[in-house]
Amino acid sequence: MSHKVIVPIGPYHPLQEEPEFFQLYVEGEKVVDIDIIIGYGHRGIEKLSEGKHFDQVAFLVERICGICSSSHPYAYVLAVEDLLGGEVNVVPERALYIRAIVDELQRIHSHLLWLGLAGHFIGYNTVWMWAWKYREPVLDMFEMITGNRNNYAMFKVGGVRRDIKDEDIPILKKTLDELVPAVDMFRGAVMDDPVIKARLKGIGILTKEQAIDWCVVGPTARASGVNIDVRRDEPYGVFDRIDWNVIVEKDGDVFAKTMVRILELYESVSIIRQCLDKMPKGEIDADVKDIPPGEGIGRVEAPRGECFHYIKSDGTNRPIRHKIRAPSFMNVASNKVGAVGGTISDATITLAAVDPCYCCTERVAVIKKANNKKIMNGWDLIRLSQEKTNKLKEGLSNARDK
Amino acid sequence: MDLKTRALTKSIWVFHVSVGSCNNCDIEILDCLTPRFDVERFGIQLVGSVRHADALLITGAMNRKAVPRMKKIYAQAPKPCVVVAVGQCALSQHMFRDSYNVGEPLDKILPVDLYVPGCPPKPEAIIAGIVKLVNKIRNKK
Amino acid sequence: MDNMRDKIKEALGNKILEWQENSSKRIYFTLDKKDIFETVRFLFKDLGLRFSTASSIDTEKGFEILYHFSFDKAGEFYSVRVLIEDKKHPQIDSITPIFPGAEWIEREIWEMLGINFIGHPNLKRLLLAEDWPEGDYPLRNKHEP
Numbered sequence: 001m002s003h004k005v006i007v008p009i010g011p012y013h014p015l016q017e018e019p020e021f022f023q024l025y026v027e028g029e030k031v032v033d034i035d036i037i038i039g040y041g042h043r044g045i046e047k048l049s050e051g052k053h054f055d056q057v058a059f060l061v062e063r064i065c066g067i068c069s070s071s072h073p074y075a076y077v078l079a080v081e082d083l084l085g086g087e088v089n090v091v092p093e094r095a096l097y098i099r100a101i102v103d104e105l106q107r108i109h110s111h112l113l114w115l116g117l118a119g120h121f122i123g124y125n126t127v128w129m130w131a132w133k134y135r136e137p138v139l140d141m142f143e144m145i146t147g148n149r150n151n152y153a154m155f156k157v158g159g160v161r162r163d164i165k166d167e168d169i170p171i172l173k174k175t176l177d178e179l180v181p182a183v184d185m186f187r188g189a190v191m192d193d194p195v196i197k198a199r200l201k202g203i204g205i206l207t208k209e210q211a212i213d214w215c216v217v218g219p220t221a222r223a224s225g226v227n228i229d230v231r232r233d234e235p236y237g238v239f240d241r242i243d244w245n246v247i248v249e250k251d252g253d254v255f256a257k258t259m260v261r262i263l264e265l266y267e268s269v270s271i272i273r274q275c276l277d278k279m280p281k282g283e284i285d286a287d288v289k290d291i292p293p294g295e296g297i298g299r300v301e302a303p304r305g306e307c308f309h310y311i312k313s314d315g316t317n318r319p320i321r322h323k324i325r326a327p328s329f330m331n332v333a334s335n336k337v338g339a340v341g342g343t344i345s346d347a348t349i350t351l352a353a354v355d356p357c358y359c360c361t362e363r364v365a366v367i368k369k370a371n372n373k374k375i376m377n378g379w380d381l382i383r384l385s386q387e388k389t390n391k392l393k394e395g396l397s398n399a400r401d402k
Numbered sequence: 403m404d405l406k407t408r409a410l411t412k413s414i415w416v417f418h419v420s421v422g423s424c425n426n427c428d429i430e431i432l433d434c435l436t437p438r439f440d441v442e443r444f445g446i447q448l449v450g451s452v453r454h455a456d457a458l459l460i461t462g463a464m465n466r467k468a469v470p471r472m473k474k475i476y477a478q479a480p481k482p483c484v485v486v487a488v489g490q491c492a493l494s495q496h497m498f499r500d501s502y503n504v505g506e507p508l509d510k511i512l513p514v515d516l517y518v519p520g521c522p523p524k525p526e527a528i529i530a531g532i533v534k535l536v537n538k539i540r541n542k543k
Numbered sequence: 544m545d546n547m548r549d550k551i552k553e554a555l556g557n558k559i560l561e562w563q564e565n566s567s568k569r570i571y572f573t574l575d576k577k578d579i580f581e582t583v584r585f586l587f588k589d590l591g592l593r594f595s596t597a598s599s600i601d602t603e604k605g606f607e608i609l610y611h612f613s614f615d616k617a618g619e620f621y622s623v624r625v626l627i628e629d630k631k632h633p634q635i636d637s638i639t640p641i642f643p644g645a646e647w648i649e650r651e652i653w654e655m656l657g658i659n660f661i662g663h664p665n666l667k668r669l670l671l672a673e674d675w676p677e678g679d680y681p682l683r684n685k686h687e688p
Binding site: 044212310334336 | 565568569594595598600609616619620622642643645669671672681
Binding site: 466467502503 | 670671672675681
């Protein structure tokens, strides 16, 4: 017996009066305006940071977002090391390679996660299951290196906390090798399946001018032709010693954003392989003791874009100011132009395409502009999106049968 | 132990709520559905509406904006309903306890039946926790 | 790439009250807050720098805002520092009319520190709950949680 199971993701609430994340105002099928309300995840981390000493802050910022769990600590330690004179002057070389490996593994797991969710939103639950199935070996690699599938506790000011054992390296390489055919499969699926292409092409376009005006970052920017990537613009770690490419597309639609992420998967695999080969023996921690007064800025290219941390120290062992700007802060705001003008059946995938923390996209309400009445919630939108795919599939198979 | 609660344990329908989490626990909960862990073979299913829920899976440190929402959702869940706190934040608010933007801890607002510690707890831990809870409910007189 | 530094110094002249280079990639310069709108317009529109974010801090001398601009081609950061001395009625020109990407961060600074952004098109709460007490600014130093 087959039954259609729509698996909802995220916090739903069927109540009419609840404030939602994205409020889409519609006229008929078209989205004419959008109100974005955030703050449900706000835990006052910047203030908490002022009460912790520099070593503890790394653990705190790991938990800003579970998906880019290594980007925030990396950007944070870079900010402190900037204050100290620069990462390359403080951190031992082996630690730089380990940082790159952890960071790129995180990119792989994050992009695969997004791919799965995007697949689910457009009704391809198989894509979801396969993407997340291939994500598991990546999490295994994390567990092997860091001891945990998520929240790696690897970064500290002056180095990393754990080393990669020589005997683990062949297993890591083998797992990476096995990942590449899977990425080939996803790439083939996205590029060759006419229905997926129809669902993603021309949808949610963010033009280059809009991308610049809204100051977006990461794949969201690169898909619109804005050629920025912190790893190349201000190389941190070992990114200036490794061969790799920045992936840029120009159409700015969801298809372009998908392709950027898929192609970045290949680059990440290549980067990790090179790091595993080139990593020298040596210390992994510079054992930094005191942080002098000063200011520091650190930024890394998280899977979603530039992750920015600013630290101000007065010479005590705690920061007096810690400013954190996650990439999604810039990207999600751009939905104001990216999602407007599209239809409601495309709304879910458009909002998801900038890759916010996943539960954001479900917290959606559709409001009829004429009378300000809420007519749909996030779950309805996902269902609409999946129905559109089914209709397209039917249309295509009917055309084929003629 | 009444019939309703025992019946619930045959095939638990779970509704997931995040009240200010970093999403790690949420992803691990979703991971339970994916091929490696595949909890649907135990009859455990995620549902889209709290009105169909047998169990509430709650993650997050209880953001202030979320407190009234959490209370409303619990009120809407048909009783009996078991409440599962997943992850360190839901257990004890973790390192966000002193923040200006977190409200009371979850178990001061709702009765919690199961605590699954971890940051995030592995899918195996979440499944083990639910199995423990199911057994406890079934064995109660 | 000293070109960018020269362009900025030349255009702003003695509007620059202080110029500080922490490293080859980290340049901080201080302006009077009345010059912020024109300066940001110049940096963003004329020089094509990317706005990364703004950070703010409560100091004894006043509220300090740092506007962080990225010169991606050289990997340099130009951070514009302004000081708002009046802590009772702190305000500064909004830069959101220049580009919409600044809207959210100005809202955040407003609700965290209480600085009014003159000319902001949508100055309302971003992160805190609707019923958060008026006049309670979490990032001000005397804040008790």
